[in-house]
Amino acid sequence: MRDDRWTTVTPSQYHFERAALEHIRRHLPDVEPYRAWSNFTFTADTGHVYEVDLLVAAPSGLYLIEIKSLRGRLANSGPNWIAGEPGSVRTFDNPLHLADLKAKRLRSLLDRQAAKQSVRLRIPYVQGAVFLSLPGLRVQLDDHQLHWVFGPESTPGQAAGPLPGIWSGLLDAPPRDERRQVSPELSKSLPQLLNGVGTGRSRRYEQVGSWKLDSKPFDVGPTWQDHLAEHAQLPHEHRRVRIYLT
Structure with a gap:
């Protein structure tokens, strides 16, 4: 996909995330209504600041994709995911x-x-999805934890992975519901709409006193967000820091 359709709001600092974004970009065609925006923030009505890895407009819908570059084994215990190696x-x-x-x-x-902006077009439902980008991951999730979870596309001659591909299983899939479809007219309006929303550059971390807070919260509530924090002078010291929204 060309640069005029793929907008990199913030270049990623992470090798695995850059590789995951490039994997998706290689499959996206330069035709309407395909467009994409990577690594941006927006502030919701509630005051929460959210980080978005990737937003893609495809014929079948708008997709907000969370990228996870996990290694080793991925399983779950109830609603919790457990990932890693011994x-x-x-x-x-x-x-x-x-x-x-x-x-x-x-x-x-x-x-x-x-x-x-007097854009007389219906905004479709935005679907969340998860992209587990590393091909060697051993996925052992329960079936009900696999909804809207996708893996990388297989290369020619390679055995198919345990998950549907992010391109073939999601972005190139036929529309599930006509109410979710993205028309070429809406696709052309999205850059202006997102600019009006106030999307901004992704930030690696926020600083509160001596603590550096990861920009992505790992838990949220109606009036708060919890972040992992690392001490600026003592990198092995970590805390959970809660920000109350006003």
């Missing part, structure tokens, strides 16, 4: 939950901008 394992929430929340709040802002 000696380095972490537990976290299914990232689809946060992706869906971001998608709903972004759609609300797009809908408002469409009315404000």
Whole structure:
């Protein structure tokens, strides 16, 4: 996909994330209504600041894609995901939950901008999705945890992975619902609508006193966001820091 259709709001600092974005970009065609925006932030009506890895407009819908470059084994215990290799394992929430929340709040802002800018087009539902970008990941999730979870596309001669491909299984798939479809007219209006929403550059971290907070919250509530924090002078010191929204 050419640069005029793929907007890199913030260049990624991470090799695996850059590779994941490039993997998707190689498959996106230079035709309407395909467009994409990578690594940006927006502020929701609630005051939450959200980081978006990738937003893609495709014929079948608008997709907010959360990228996870996980190694080793991925399983779940109830709603929690457990990923890693022996000696380095972490537990976290299914990232689809946060992706869906971001998608709903972004759609609300797009809908408002469409009315404000007199864009007489219906804003479709924005679907959250998760892209597990590393091909060697051993996925052992329960079936009900696999909804809207995708992996990389297989190369010729390579055995298919355990997950549907991000291109063949999602972005190139036929429309599931006509209410989700993206028309060429809407696609052409999206840059202006997103500009009105106020999308900005992604930030690596925020600083609160001596603590550097990861820009992506790992838990959110109606009036707060929790971030992982690292001490600026003592890199092995970590805390959970809660920001209350006003």
